[in-house]
Structures are given as structure tokens and as C-alpha cells.
Amino acid sequence: MSILTTTDLGVAFSTESGTVDAVRGVSLHVEPGETLALVGESGSGKSTVALAAMGLLSGNATARGSAVVDGHEVVGAPETALRRLRGSTVSMVFQEPATALDPLTRVGAQIAEVIRNHGDVSASDAAARAVDLLDRVGIPSPAQRAKAFPFQLSGGQRQRVVIAMAIANSPKLLIADEPTTALDVTVQAEILELLRRLAADTGTGVLLVTHNMGVVADFADRVAVMLQGEIVETGGVEDVLLRPQHDYTKRLLAAVPRLAVAPAGAAAPVASVAPVASVDVPDGRHGAAPVVDLRDVSVTFGRGARAVHALQGIDIAVHAGETVGLVGESGSGKSTAARVALGLVKPTSGSVQLFGSDLRTARGRDRRALRSGIGVVLQDPVASLDARMSVAECIAEPLAVHRRGMSSADRRTRIDEVLDAVRLPRTLASRAPRELSGGQRQRVSLARALVLSPRLLVADEPTSALDVSVQETVLEVLRELQDDLGFACLFVSHDLAVVQQFAERVVVMRQGVIEEQGTTDTTLLHPTTDYTRRLLAAVPVPDPVLQRQRRAERLATLAAVDA
């Protein structure tokens, strides 16, 4: 019997401006021991389905249809009945481990609390079982770690604790809502491995909510694709990911940036075979002066014992017309490096040359002139545009700073030109940023960055907050514009697949130092450092067959390292 069955499930939210049907007619089932992945882009209603299955919908939501968990109807069930179900029969792993744990309670006590909520267990037995659970989720020296507070654990360890809480009462159904989205790829691979093992060991059914097709390929048995509140396609993971039927699934899969991987066992090219030596100098220093040149740059935040060495003697150069991808996991210093290039963070030591002059010694007019050659696109599509300005005012801001004498008619023309360039309709100019979608907002940011025809564009995770199909459009616009206008680009991203597609050279950073750099083809296909190799191996690819093989290889490599 299915552990979760929803029949014609619908959820409507009543909001200030009317009722919104977020989910319509969703019918799905999860069998014991099976993982069903619910995929879709933001706003598709996938998380709402997960919350409805636990009876955790917010107060302004009404559910219709039926959702049966282990024989118990959840829709319309009284709160007391739901409480008995939650945490024992069905439990949930949320996206953000930092907020899922109580910061003031030791993790062992938090797990013990879950155990005692649902069973008549003595405090000492519960504490012992909590240690046991920490061991099962792979936390080293669990007896000591049980006494730790959440802030003393890393993000990955915290997520392991959250999982320990979720499996504390051996649930029959585990709902995981984007369980690895907030984590780095190497940690993501470990967490997925853990979830897979736990599900296989105990025969737990898993409902996995995710937007990441690589995670689906790595973990799911079956897939349900959601679009605008409805399921458009269901099937086995290989059928859906390799032979999609519905147009939307095809589009979605086509938009996923794929990491090209070297065929297994292929030898790295011998140095002499490497193409055009002048381009292949590791840090790309060929003849002409670079557009931006960071030499031996260190950045330290804070002083004394609390000092954080964000960057430690890094060298990065970006030449005219080229794109350099800056990759690394969180805390690697990639964003700090971009901010140093922008002059927003002063280096503690080392020199920064922008267009051949030192930004630190330039003063007044010269400094402003240098700055007018930079365009900036930052990650957050919401925070990037001032909500109190119109789109036209946002785009015109650099003109207001650097072209004070420009007539308003000229300004108007220029705004229309850049709107055309980023493929947005001119009519958007008078709208408020609030009325735009995330992808449109990022294109407005791009338009603003390009309005002065910069020689250097610094893009810090410009597409990380966007859905894949939107990301594809934004990257395509960016690439076309770069071909037309020939600006150099420093492209910061945690997504290796995007960087591989987009950048000619790549710089891999880790904990404030550069691990390796070189042309994208060499570095990302035949990495020379273990770190880059591990990073690449951890990226899940959206092809279940290939991913299974990669996973086996990765585990074999890790086992070999341990041995």
C-alpha cells in the first residue's frame, strides 16, 4: 500500500488581492522504500504540495481533495490528529539547516525532544538514542557532538542533525523540501548519499522536492514534473529525464546547464598538446595590459584573534574581451575578490590595477573616470533595484552619475537602446521593479550595467537566484552582448556547469587562496588539483545513468583516499 497518496489535491491561498489557486488536481503516490521527486520552477506549487501532505499549510490556505498518509486523511484533519502523525509517521527535512534548529538548545537535546514527543521514553534512554542517531547520520564522535550547540557545527553537519531529528521515530514517509539547496556541492553529495542509504535501510518512502535536475538524477526513482500548480508529467527517473514527453519537461531539461565531463579513464592532455600556448599561460598574462589586475591581494577582516583572512595573496587578471569565471564553495573568497576588483573592499595588501591605473592612488576626476568603465550585476534580483524608482530611473542612474550634461531626450534614447539590447520591451521603462519577474529584474540590472558601455562587467552570481529557464535567457543575452560590445567579464559563480559554458578562463578558489587557474577546457576537464577534482566529481549531472556511474566513481575515489 502506498505510504502517501494524494487524489485531486488542490490548495488555494486567499490574499489581499483575491484567491490564488497554487495547486490544482495533483494526484501522486509514494510507495514504501521509493523516492518520488517533485520538480518544478519557483511558483510551480511543489513546496505547497509537500506542506499540504503534512497539514502544515499557512492560515490563509485552504486544501481540497485528499491526501492520505499511511491510511490517515490529512486534508481537513483536526490539529491533534495531525500532531500524532507528524514526527512519527511522516517527518520533514527543510531547506535551511541554520533556521531549522533552535540555536539555544544542544543538538542532542533537540533530537531527544523529538523522541520523547511521540513515545514514553525516559530522558536518559532518549539521550542515548539521540547519540545513536547522530552516529547513524555520520557525525563523528557523536557522544561529544550531542553536547554541541548548532552554531558549533558546519552547515552540512547541521543538516545531518536535522535529518537525525526527521528519522528519530522511524517515519514511514520522509518529506525533504530542497534539502541540499543551501549547501555546497561537495556537502550536497554527502547529504544525498546519507538520505539514500537511510531510505534504503529502513524502507522509508521519500518525497523529494527540488528544482535541481542533477539531484533528481542522483536520488529519485520516479519523477513528477509540476508547472503552474499542476503535474504535467510523471514517470520513472530515466524515462522523464532521458525521454521526456511533455514540452515543458523538454524545455526545462534543455535549459539545465550540463557539466561536460572527461570520459572516464581519459588521460590528461600532455602539456605540449595544449592549444595555443599564449592563451594557455595559467594566469592568462599575455601581451596587452589586463583590464583588471589583482596582484598578491590579501584581505583581512577584523583584527587579532578574530581576524578572518578572506583572501590570501591572490593573483587574478582579466583581459579585454575575455570572460574569467571565479568559482569556489561558500567562504572561498570569490565574492570578496570581485568586490576588491570593484573597489568596494580595500585590499589589506597587494595592488589592484584597473584599466592600467591604480584605483587607490587615483583621485577625484580620474577615479570617477575609471569607475565609469565598470558595470556591475549582483546576485539578488530583488535587492539590486531600488523599489522606489522606476525601471527607467534605475537604468539611468549611471548616466546621472557620469553624464550629467546629457539631455533628457538623449537619456531616453539610451535607455530604450539598452532595453532593446537586453531584450526587454521599451514599455517596461515606466514600471516599478516590483512588477517585474526575477529574470526581468536581472536583465534590468544588466541594462543598467551596460548603459555606459563599460570595458569590464563584474557579475557576482547573476543567475543563482533564477530558475534554469530564466537563467538560460539571461546568460544568452549576456553572451550576445559580450560578442557585440566586447567587454571583459569577471563572472563569479558557484555553479561549475554555468562557468564551463560561459567562461574562457576559470579560477578555482578555496578558503581565500587560488587552488588552480587556467583555460576552462583544461581546468574543468583535466583538473590538476585534488580539490578541483573533488568539486567536479560532486556536481550531479541530470542524467541518471551517467550520474550513477559518476557516483560509483566518486565513492571509489573517496574510499581509496580513506584507505
Add this chain to the structure above:
Amino acid sequence: MTAQLAPEAPGAASLVQPVASTGWRLAVRRFRHNTLAVIGLVVIVVIVLFCFVGPFLYPTDQTHTQLSQANLGPGAAHWLGTDAVGHDVLGRLMFGGKVSLMVGIAAGILATVVGTLWGSVAGYVGGWVDAVMMRVVDAGIAIPALFILLVISAITTPGVGGLIVILGFVSWLVPSRLIRAETLTLKNRDYVLTLRAIGGSHARAIGKHLLPNSVSTIVVAATFQVADAILLVAYVSYLGLGVQAPATDWGGMLSAGLTAAYSGRWWLIVPPGLAVILVVCAFNAVGDGLRDAFDVRGR
């Protein structure tokens, strides 16, 4: 073309299309849905009309004492009776209300302006400047306002203008903290970083981004400050340190009427007491309503 092939998934933002297009209209609509705030606004308007237009419709002599008319109960000639020196209480309520409202509103606004300047400079400049400026605020908060007021009143007898300045300068501390916090979050917003990265001036960052975006916080803070200041005026006058006779305000009326209250002349203290409570509650309700109305992210 991919742009058409890949329709952007409709996020919550596009599904829930706001009816009003500008932020201000949305705020007004939300404010009007808040019954308490609307009542508060009506109460404020009525009391302002009462104090400033009322004397023309119900003229009374508030300068000369008329002992023959002293201590009369409410009746046809004097709707709310008279006080110990023969002033009509209803007229006095209007007369004193003018002072209370003027001083309260002016002091509240002064406090907000000073607090905004102090807090925004501290927040925007940051570093040791921020540390020093905020320690000054901490020190100020550590000294009770009442103590400062008593000391000042012992040295000099302030007029209306002096009272405004003194009250303004004892109550700017809390708004300065609020505005500093707001500035700290705003100055690290991506659009401010972007502006600075392309070489925009600090003046532009403050004038074009920080101030317009903190207007809502400032307006809400001002509303609460006015309520506090009105209460503070009543407080100070009640202790006999406010404006001097024959001028008065609601606190002064309370103070003068207190002894009489024991002899059953309730009309001397109930009207000014109610007036203070009503106005302060009304300003607080309006402040709450404004805060909800401006909170774009809250819904």
C-alpha cells in the same frame, strides 16, 4: 528563440498582481483597511479642529479671572463648568489643547529630525564615528529624561519655544537608533553597492536611495514621537514646570484641578485627562496603521 520558448515561471509576485501600481497608493489602501488607524486619524482631526477652530464658535475669556464665576458646575452657560478662578473649562480645554498639540507636534518632529540626522550619519559613515555617536546616544538614554527636565526647569522657566526645544532634545535618542538600524541595512543593499562601484557619490547614495527608502520609517517614528511628546508635555506641566499662567495646557489643567477633584469637581480633571488619553492613543493607532501600510514585505 529561447526567450519565447522558456516562459518565466510565474512566481508569487506575478500571480498576485497588486491592484494599485504605486507604493503610495497601496499604502493608502492598506491604511484605509485598518479601522483603528482610521478612527485615530479622525480623532486627531476632530481634536485639532476643536482646539484651533473651536474658540471661534465658543468664545471664552481665558485671560481675566472672574471670581464671581468660580467653581460652577456644568450648565447652560458653561458647558463644562468653570475652574477656581472662573475660567470656562471647555474654553480652557481648547486654549490648553493648542499649547499641548503645538508643543507636542513640534517637539516630536524636532526629535525625529535630530534623530534622523544623527542616526543616518552614524549608520552610513560607520566605524569609530558610529561607535562614538552611538555611545553618546547610550549615555543619553541612561540619564532619565525627567531628571534633565527637572534640572532645566529649576534653572529657567521655558516659554512655548523653549519647551519645544527642550522636549525635542530629550527625545531624539530612540528615533536615532531606529534610523541608524535602517541605514545599516539600506547601505549594504545591492543597489547602493552597485552605485558606489560605478563611482556614485555618497550624497547621491543618501539623497536618492537611503532617504527615500527610510521615509516610511521616519514618518512612523515621527508619529510615535508626537504621541510621546504630548504625554511628556502633560507630564512636565503637571509637575508645574510647563507654560506659566494665564497660559496653560492639558497637563497644567490636570495639575490645577487635582485638589478640586477631592471636593467632587470632576469636570476640572476628567476633560483634560480624557483629551490627553484620546490624542496619545490616536497618534499611536495612526503610527501602527502607517507601519503596517508601509511594510511592503510583510504581506
